Amino acid sequence: xxxxxxxxxxxxxxxxxxxxxxxxxxxxxxxxxxxxxxxxxxxxxxxxxxxxxxxxxxxxxxxxxxxxxxxxxxxxxxxxxxxxxxxxxxxxxxxxxxxxxxxxxxxxxxxxxxxxxxxxxxxxxxxxxxxxxxxxxxxxxxxxxxxxxxxxxxxxxxxxxxxxxxxxxxxxxxxxxxxxxxxxxxxxxxxxxxxxxxxxxxxxxxxxxxxxxxxxxxxxxxxxxxxxxxxxxxxxxxxxxxxxxxxxxxxxxxxxxxxxxxxxxxxxxxxxxxxxxxxxxxxxxxxxxxxxxxxxxxxxxxxxxxxxxxxxxxxxxxxxxxxxxxxxxxxxxxxxxxxxxxxxxxxxxxxxxxxxxxxxxxxxxxxxxxxxxxxxxxxxxxxxxxxxxxxxxxxxxxxxxxxxxxxxx
Ligand code: ASP
Ligand code: MG
Numbered sequence: 283x284x285x286x287x288x289x290x291x292x293x294x295x296x297x298x299x300x301x302x303x304x305x306x307x308x309x310x311x312x313x314x315x316x317x318x319x320x321x322x323x324x325x326x327x328x329x330x331x332x333x334x335x336x337x338x339x340x341x342x343x344x345x346x347x348x349x350x351x352x353x354x355x356x357x358x359x360x361x362x363x364x365x366x367x368x369x370x371x372x373x374x375x376x377x378x379x380x381x382x383x384x385x386x387x388x389x390x391x392x393x394x395x396x397x398x399x400x401x402x403x404x405x406x407x408x409x410x411x412x413x414x415x416x417x418x419x420x421x422x423x424x425x426x427x428x429x430x431x432x433x434x435x436x437x438x439x440x441x442x443x444x445x446x447x448x449x450x451x452x453x454x455x456x457x458x459x460x461x462x463x464x465x466x467x468x469x470x471x472x473x474x475x476x477x478x479x480x481x482x483x484x485x486x487x488x489x490x491x492x493x494x495x496x497x498x499x500x501x502x503x504x505x506x507x508x509x510x511x512x513x514x515x516x517x518x519x520x521x522x523x524x525x526x527x528x529x530x531x532x533x534x535x536x537x538x539x540x541x542x543x544x545x546x547x548x549x550x551x552x553x554x555x556x557x558x559x560x561x562x563x564x565x566x567x568x569x570x571x572x573x574x575x576x577x578x579x580x581x582x583x584x585x586x587x588x589x590x591x592x593x594x595x596x597x598x599x600x601x602x603x604x605x606x607x608x609x610x611x612x613x614x615x616x617x618x619x620x621x622x623x624x625x626x627x628x629x630x631x632x633x634x635x636x637x638x639x640x641x642x643x644x645x646x647x648x649x650x651x652x653x654x655x656x657x658x659x660x661x662x663x664x665x666x667x668x669x670x671x672x673x674x675x676x677x678x679x680x681x682x683x684x685x686x687x688x689x690x691x
Contacts, residue, residue, distance in 0.1 A: 284451040289321040289441035293458040294515035295361050296326035305368040320416045321441040324357025347392035351431045358418035366416045376414040386422035388430045395430035400447045438499035446506035453508050456515040461522030464686040465539040470678050472687045478523045483537050486629045486663050490540045535632035536684045543624045546598035549590040552615025555582035566604050572597045576658045595621050624673040627665040640664050646683045
């Protein structure tokens, strides 16, 4: 008998008819002979609503964060009870479990706790009795019994952690999209849902801004070797399976193209090529809590060089102000910037074994007369910064040049 952990996100449980749809999916899996543990998120935008209430009170500090978690954990508690009732109405034995009742122990980092341990005795006993456990996502308790939450989107992590300790055959993340796409279908019409992708690629995509899965959930699944599947609550398609690289399979060179528009770049021109300059420039930026993404420094001709980095567009004005001050103190020539840029990345484990991916990418962009402003690479990723107005053109051209349109095996 196989065991599935099925997680349903907020949009999948937003109303009672939708909760009934979820119950039917669970029943369907059971009828096909699988045991099921269900994990649910809060209904619809409930967590956002709770966050707004707390913002209205505006109480800060560690105690505030403790109460925040008591507040946020209520959203999931509503869903577990309603889904358990719905399952029982359809003749299935079901029981709801809060994080604590499910044995989920976390550290004490309120609002972004990490799972330390899960005592699965209770859930296993329920499964043996033929009961469907319905577990609240996103929450646990610390060793003192204080309620904690795992950070926004954390129900995915609950599901993967439970799948790991219960040694489930698959952890299925049901959401409102069909799976992981080759690229954003709103931009590239031919974008296609991938049948499979590796953990490594999914982690890159998540860190590049793909919101389909909580990145900690992917890390966890990779560490504990839990096969993960992303699929839609609203269709019968089989979604995207995320697993280890399968050596025997022919890997596509590129699995996905992803991009972010909310980027800006800043350049300090004419800085001295001496030790300590990068730290003098980026230290105050990080002190201001501004996240830096790409960094490029050129080789120095005539003892001076240029230093460029990117930040989120919303941080651009503040970063610019800081940089202008630093420029005076380190005697740099000039500060320039551009906040109409975008970052586009291609991700694929096949890059490891194929030379020439970067040069082909650059040629495709050149053929479209798109200027590349910055480049950065890792083992399975190439990112470029280009003018935002060319982003869609670049994504379409690369999607077709790298044959992402073709069905994978
Ligand atoms: N309800 C929480 C959130 O909205 C957790 C989750 O849905 O994964 O972030
Ligand atoms: Mg989510």
